[in-house]
Amino acid sequence: ETGVTQTPRHLVMGMTNKKSLKCEQHLGHNAMYWYKQSAKKPLELMFVYNFKEQTENNSVPSRFSPECPNSSHLFLHLHTLQPEDSALYLCASSQRLAGGSSYNEQFFGPGTRLTVL
Amino acid sequence: GEDVEQSLFLSVREGDSSVINCTYTDSSSTYLYWYKQEPGAGLQLLTYIFSNMDMKQDQRLTVLLNKKDKHLSLRIADTQTGDSAIYFCAESLPNQGGKLIFGQGTELSVKP
Numbered sequence: 090e091t092g093v094t095q096t097p098r099h100l101v102m103g104m105t106n107k108k109s110l111k112c113e114q115h116l117g118h119n120a121m122y123w124y125k126q127s128a129k130k131p132l133e134l135m136f137v138y139n140f141k142e143q144t145e146n147n148s149v150p151s152r153f154s155p156e157c158p159n160s161s162h163l164f165l166h167l168h169t170l171q172p173e174d175s176a177l178y179l180c181a182s183s184q185r186l187a188g189g190s191s192y193n194e195q196f197f198g199p200g201t202r203l204t205v206l
Numbered sequence: 207g208e209d210v211e212q213s214l215f216l217s218v219r220e221g222d223s224s225v226i227n228c229t230y231t232d233s234s235s236t237y238l239y240w241y242k243q244e245p246g247a248g249l250q251l252l253t254y255i256f257s258n259m260d261m262k263q264d265q266r267l268t269v270l271l272n273k274k275d276k277h278l279s280l281r282i283a284d285t286q287t288g289d290s291a292i293y294f295c296a297e298s299l300p301n302q303g304g305k306l307i308f309g310q311g312t313e314l315s316v317k318p
Contacts, residue, residue, distance in 0.1 A: 093248070120304070129214055132249075132294065132308035145305070179248055186304050192237055192256075193304030197248030 091115055093198035095180050101204045102170065110165040110201045112180030119185040121163040122195065123155060126177040138163060139186040170205045177202050210309035212295055217315045224282040226312045228295030233276060235297040239306065240269065240280045243292040252280070252293075282314075290316045 093114045102108050114121065123135040137145035138157040152174075154166040163180055181195040209231040218224045230238070236257050241249040255262045255269045255278075262269045268281040282289055292311040298304060 095248075129310055131210065131310050134305065137305070181248075183304060191304065192254070193298055193306070194239075194251050194254075195249075195304075195306060197241075197250070199246065199248045 093180060093182055093196050095178075095198035095201050097201060098199065099202045099204075101206065102167070103206050104170060104172075106170075107166070107168040109167065110178055110180075110203075112163040112165075112198055114161055114163075114180075114182040114196070114198075116182055116196060118182040118196070119160050120183045121157060121160070122181040122183075123163065123165055124179040124181065126179055126200065132179070136165075137186070144186060167203075170203075172205050175203055175205045210295055210297055210307050212293075212309040212312045214310060215313050215315070217317065218285050220285060220287055220316055220318050222285055224285045224289070224314055224316075226280045226282075226293050226295075226314065228278040228280075228309055230276050230278065230295075230297050230307075232297065232299055232307075233273070234300055236300050237298045238269075238271060238278050239296040239298070240267075241294040241296060241308075243294065243311065245291075249294060285314075285316050287316045287318060290314055 096111045120139045125133040134147050135149045136155045141157050152169050156164040177200040179200045180198045183195045212228050239254040240252045242252045243249045266283045270279045292313050294311045295309040296306040
């Protein structure tokens with residue numbers, strides 16, 4: 090496997106279910122990100138991890154719970170979601186969080202299409 | 207504040223040039239990026255420009271940056287049906303750890 094992979098690619102869940110999204114990067118990067126992509130809206134940054142430490146939580150509801158056990162893996166645990174949480178969830182990675190004015194290319198996975206019924 | 211805006215749709219004929227526009231509000235942007243998202247896929251970096259440059263050319267792609275007007279554009283020459291995708295503009299800000307602020311994306315439709 091190369092690049093950034095995400096599983097599952099599609100997920101349908103009820104509002105009372107608990108599920109997890111998984112992201113794995115094979116690029117040797119140290120920063121990982123979760124984004125939410127809804128139609129016709131800007132990508133919303135949800136969480137950022139740098140060297141396994143969470144550095145940003147962008148006012149995300151507690152029904153979304155991230156976990157980063159090591160620099161290669163990132164999870165998003167979901168519970169008691171709402172229909173408005175239906176979206177494409179994208180994972181990305183980069184070399185590290187860049188300080189100052191450094192260039193920061195992020196590499197994206199294909200996303201998990203989540204539908205909440 | 208941080209805001210990046212793009213028009214939502216653009217339709218062109220195969221062989222024509224496409225110009226996708228983006229405006230941003232934060233004048234301290236250091237790098238500006240163009241990402242491409244094909245159906246069913248994640249975002250892929252197409253090109254980027256450093257804020258002290260006015261123009262960057264890479265094969266069929268030309269990026270123009272007007273810092274005074276906070277306007278960024280991506281020109282695709284000789285547009286092909288394979289260029290049909292959603293194009294995202296993004297900016298990175300200094301001292302924010304590489305955080306990217308994305309626009310809504312412009313859906314480019316190329317008709318034969």
